[in-house]
Amino acid sequence: MDLSSINPILLLASLMVAATPIILAAIGELVVERAGVLNLGVEGMMITGAICGFVVAVNTGSPWLGFLGAAIGGALLSVIFGVLTQILLSNQVATGLALTLFGLGLSALMGQGYIGIKAPSFPDWHIPLLGDIPVIGPIVFQHDPMVYVGLFIVAGVWAFLRYSRAGLILRAVGENHEAAHALGYHVVRVRILAIMFGGACAGLGGAYLSLVRVPQWTEGMTAGAGWIALAIVVFASWRPGRLLLGAYLFGGVTVLQLNLQAAGAAIAVEYLSMAPYLATIAVLVIMRAGRAPGSLGQSFHASR
Amino acid sequence: MTMKTILAGATLALGLATGAAADGHEPVTVGFVYVGPVGDGGWTYEHDQGRLAVEEAFGDKVETVFVESVPEGPDAERVMTQMALQGADLIFTTSFGYMDQTIAVAEKFPDVRFEHATGYKRADNVSTYSARFYEGRAVQGHIAGHMTDSNVVGYIASFPIPEVIRGINAAYIHAAEVNPDVEFKIIWAYTWFDPAKEAEAASVLIEQGADVILQHTDSTAPQAAAQAAGNVVTFGQASDMAEFGPFPRVSSIIDNWAPYYVARTQAVIDGTWESTDTWDGIAPGMVGIGEITDAVPAEVKASAEALIESLRSGEYHAFTGPLNKQDGSAWLAAGETADDGTLAGLNFYVEGIDAEIPQ
Numbered sequence: 001m002d003l004s005s006i007n008p009i010l011l012l013a014s015l016m017v018a019a020t021p022i023i024l025a026a027i028g029e030l031v032v033e034r035a036g037v038l039n040l041g042v043e044g045m046m047i048t049g050a051i052c053g054f055v056v057a058v059n060t061g062s063p064w065l066g067f068l069g070a071a072i073g074g075a076l077l078s079v080i081f082g083v084l085t086q087i088l089l090s091n092q093v094a095t096g097l098a099l100t101l102f103g104l105g106l107s108a109l110m111g112q113g114y115i116g117i118k119a120p121s122f123p124d125w126h127i128p129l130l131g132d133i134p135v136i137g138p139i140v141f142q143h144d145p146m147v148y149v150g151l152f153i154v155a156g157v158w159a160f161l162r163y164s165r166a167g168l169i170l171r172a173v174g175e176n177h178e179a180a181h182a183l184g185y186h187v188v189r190v191r192i193l194a195i196m197f198g199g200a201c202a203g204l205g206g207a208y209l210s211l212v213r214v215p216q217w218t219e220g221m222t223a224g225a226g227w228i229a230l231a232i233v234v235f236a237s238w239r240p241g242r243l244l245l246g247a248y249l250f251g252g253v254t255v256l257q258l259n260l261q262a263a264g265a266a267i268a269v270e271y272l273s274m275a276p277y278l279a280t281i282a283v284l285v286i287m288r289a290g291r292a293p294g295s296l297g298q299s300f301h302a303s304r
Numbered sequence: 305m306t307m308k309t310i311l312a313g314a315t316l317a318l319g320l321a322t323g324a325a326a327d328g329h330e331p332v333t334v335g336f337v338y339v340g341p342v343g344d345g346g347w348t349y350e351h352d353q354g355r356l357a358v359e360e361a362f363g364d365k366v367e368t369v370f371v372e373s374v375p376e377g378p379d380a381e382r383v384m385t386q387m388a389l390q391g392a393d394l395i396f397t398t399s400f401g402y403m404d405q406t407i408a409v410a411e412k413f414p415d416v417r418f419e420h421a422t423g424y425k426r427a428d429n430v431s432t433y434s435a436r437f438y439e440g441r442a443v444q445g446h447i448a449g450h451m452t453d454s455n456v457v458g459y460i461a462s463f464p465i466p467e468v469i470r471g472i473n474a475a476y477i478h479a480a481e482v483n484p485d486v487e488f489k490i491i492w493a494y495t496w497f498d499p500a501k502e503a504e505a506a507s508v509l510i511e512q513g514a515d516v517i518l519q520h521t522d523s524t525a526p527q528a529a530a531q532a533a534g535n536v537v538t539f540g541q542a543s544d545m546a547e548f549g550p551f552p553r554v555s556s557i558i559d560n561w562a563p564y565y566v567a568r569t570q571a572v573i574d575g576t577w578e579s580t581d582t583w584d585g586i587a588p589g590m591v592g593i594g595e596i597t598d599a600v601p602a603e604v605k606a607s608a609e610a611l612i613e614s615l616r617s618g619e620y621h622a623f624t625g626p627l628n629k630q631d632g633s634a635w636l637a638a639g640e641t642a643d644d645g646t647l648a649g650l651n652f653y654v655e656g657i658d659a660e661i662p663q
Contacts, residue, residue: 010511018504108341115343116524116547214499214525219341220373221523223498254501258508262458262489269464269492269662 006259012139012252016147019251021046021205021213021222023150025229026236026243027157028201034161034238035194036174036295040096041081042202043226044103049074049203050210051107054114054217063122063211067146067204070211074203075196077103082192089299100226108219119215122146146208151244153201158240170194174293177300187300202226235281237290250280332573334358334565335392336370337383339399340497346522346542347496347559348372351398351421354561361566365573376401384409388416394572396565397421399496400465406430417577419568422467424648426579433564436585437467438474438647439615440557441518442622443593444539446611447555448516449479449486450604451537458509459490460502460519460526464662466650468520473654474622475518478611480656489514490659499525510536517552527553537599544594555608556594563589583644586616623647628655 025042032039052073057066081099084090122144125131130141161167172180173190181187209225210217228250236242257272265272336355340348355368369392371383380402387395388409396419397406403423410418410430418430426432448457457479461468472490479486489512491505502521506529509517516537519526524545530536530552538548540556564582571577584590593612596605614620625636630653636642653661 005512007511014504014507014511018500021500108343111343116345118528118547209500214503214523214528216499216524216528218345218497218499218523218525219343220497221499223495223500225500255504255508258491258505259512261491262508262512262514264489264659266660269494273492273494 005263009135009138011255011259013142014255015248015252016140016143017213017251018255019247020147020150021208021225022229022232022250023154023244023247024146024205024208025202025226026232026247027150027154027240028198028205029229029233030236030238030240030243031157031161031170031201032194032198033233033296034174034293035170035191036177036293036298036300037085037191037195038092038096038297039078039081039099039195039198040093040230041078041099041103042198042230043222043224044100044106045074045077045199045202046103046206046209046222046226046229047107047220048077048103048110048206050206050221051111051114051217052203053207054119054210055110057120057207057211058114058117061120063120066119066211067149067207070203070207071200072203074199074201074206076199077106078195078199078202079192081199082195085299086188086191086195089301092297092299104220111217111219114217115219117217119211119217122212122215144212146204146212149204150208154240154244161240171293174295177295177298181300181302187302191300202229205229232280232284234292235284237284237287238293239290242284242287246280246284249283250276253279331365331367332362332394332569333367333369333390333392334569334572335384335387335395336368337374337380337387337395337397337399337402338370338372339374339376339401340522341372342370344497344522345524345545348398348522349543350559351396351561354565357562358565358569362569362573366569374402377405381405381409384418385412388413392416394419394569394577400463400467417572426581428579431568431578431580431582433580433582433584434467435559435590436583436622437557437559437591438470439585439622440591440593441471441474442478442615443608443611444518444555444557445475445478446482447539447596447600447604447608448475448518448537449481449483450607451554451600452479452483452486452516454513454515455483455485455487456513457486457488457516457518458506458512458514459488460505460509460517460521461490461492462496462520463494464492466648469653469661470647470650471518471520472657473650476657477623477627477654482607488657488659490657492662493521495521497522499523502526503529506530507533524548540594546594549595550597551599553597554600555596558592558594560589560592583648586612587618629653630655630657 049070053066053070056069057063084095085092124144127141131137177187232246236246253276257275338348342352374383394417398421400422406420422434423432503525506526510533519541527538527548530538538552544556621641623642625640626638627636629635
């Protein structure tokens with residue numbers, strides 16, 4: 001075993017990149033669930049965002065427009081879910097699963113002509129001054145801009161839920177939709193907006209894979225990242241800070257286990273492969289578990 | 305139940321049976337079960353090219369159906385059963401992990417012929433077929449040994465099965481032959497297809513000093529990671545992946561299933577189909593070597609092409625002694641070549657590889 005071949009700075013730097021798609025998708029789902037809606041279609045919205053972003057970026061040559069297109073694509077797909085579950089009152093679990101299957105098929109169809117094409121490059125930012133700090137600079141301040149957009153969204157969601165009036169309304173709708181309705185808040189409207197935000201974030205997460213991480217379009221490329229994001233929301237007990245911790249832990253242990261394998265560590269590969277899942281679950285469960293939003297997964301209609 | 309209804313039922317069943325038996329004039333239906341999406345640009349893409357070749361060769365006489373992204377496990381059995389019930393005459397199951405399911409479904413449908421790729425379990429109506437990819441790996445190893453400056457070659461492996469272990473051994477033997485200082489760093493991804501994970505594995509290997517990446521996973525993500533790094537050599541896997549040439553992709557292994565699929569479909573039409581075990585290499589064209597680009601020095605390209613030619617003509621075997629096993633015990637004496645039985649179940653590394661196979 002040659003552990004000296006692992007460079008801790010590069011390890012921590014790639015951790016931030018590896019966690020970004022999951023952070024983006026999970027923070028959107030967190031808002032959706034705090035509004036009392038369980039959308040299991042994250043994987044479908046992610047992959048739809050991945051292809052929408054890729055198509056727009058390739059045709060315009062601009063990765064930024066690609067990310068915008070991904071957010072719009074993810075949000076549009078989530079509107080289908082919103083209309084079905086909030087207005088037509090269909091079952092949220094079944095509709096969410098159907099959304100995932102639909103998204104996987106739709107993305108494969110949209111991506112027919114885009115296999116084997118390269119995405120326009122999306123260069124890393126070398127932030128002046130901050131990026132030159134030894135050790136911390138390369139770890140934190142020399143990434144592509146989407147890494148910081150992801151962190152910014154997490155911070156924004158945290159502040160929105162904690163300090164803003166609109167955040168309070170959203171939480172009220174999620175905790176007890178009947179009470180929120182009695183106070184005169186428009187439950188369905190709040191929820192559809194939350195669902196659209198979740199779709200846009202999932203779309204960004206998917207596009208991060210197709211435009212930055214891989215960067216290419218291949219069918220089924222999210223390969224379960226949406227489900228990891230869903231699980232991290234629950235294990236983070238619906239709190240943005242813990243979500244960040246969980247995603248970094250998952251991304252970090254994933255990168256670490258690959259590093260240990262390449263360095264020839266004397267640990268069975270099977271244990272290394274399961275390590276990211278075990279470590280994330282263990283840490284987030286040991287931290288005091290929170291409570292799910294009171295109305296999570298329940299349909300609401302004003303007549304009841 | 306009266307005698308009349310039983311008779312009616314029997315007549316109906318007989319009618320159906322004769323209807324099914326008289327399929328000589330109806331189109332033969334050929335089914336394909338894929339492990340990945342047809343757009344993966346690698347393994348499944350090439351199988352689907354084989355399916356399209358069957359359609360082209362037979363036109364109206366043959367109908368093809370396929371199901372993509374079928375997980376290895378109970379789902380595969382369901383998909384195969386469905387295909388058989390829908391009247392498929394010949395079913396290709398195109399991943400190692402479908403082996404037990406193929407055998408199980410074949411038992412239930414004795415009249416349907418099955419062809420399982422890369423497996424070793426056969427039955428009266430189950431053939432197996434595979435390609436000697438290790439011949440291509442030998443060529444890759446040869447080029448990799450010449451091209452590496454850091455003497456570290458990264459290898460993204462999928463699952464610890466003989467197929468993958470053969471590839472690692474063949475590549476290592478021929479890399480060490482031209483560059484005794486070469487070292488292999490191996491990452492087991494435990495997936496055939498997960499672009500994000502493959503990209504991460506490639507980045508990790510590059511960070512740890514590898515300047516050549518070999519992959520036994522199906523997506524093009526490692527190619528893109530190598531391209532971003534700038535000075536890392538890669539090889540196309542399963543498909544040519546020419547869009548990453550001339551650099552980082554300097555050559556490739558191409559799976560060419562089309563001739564085999566056409567021949568086996570013809571055998572079903574002719575009624576001459578029999579359970580066989582096919583294992584073809586470079587010579588019959590099942591394993592193709594993609595163009596070696598100009599990024600490779602001319603003398604290396606020439607020696608690689610000489611190696612390809614000697615493998616094609618059969619004068620050289622990719623596993624020729626003297627070779628020791630990893631623990632130093634003797635495997636092949638000088639001049640001795642490995643027999644197919646040992647290769648089919650290969651579960652050890654050759655001497656010089658500093659890693660362990662996950663058990």
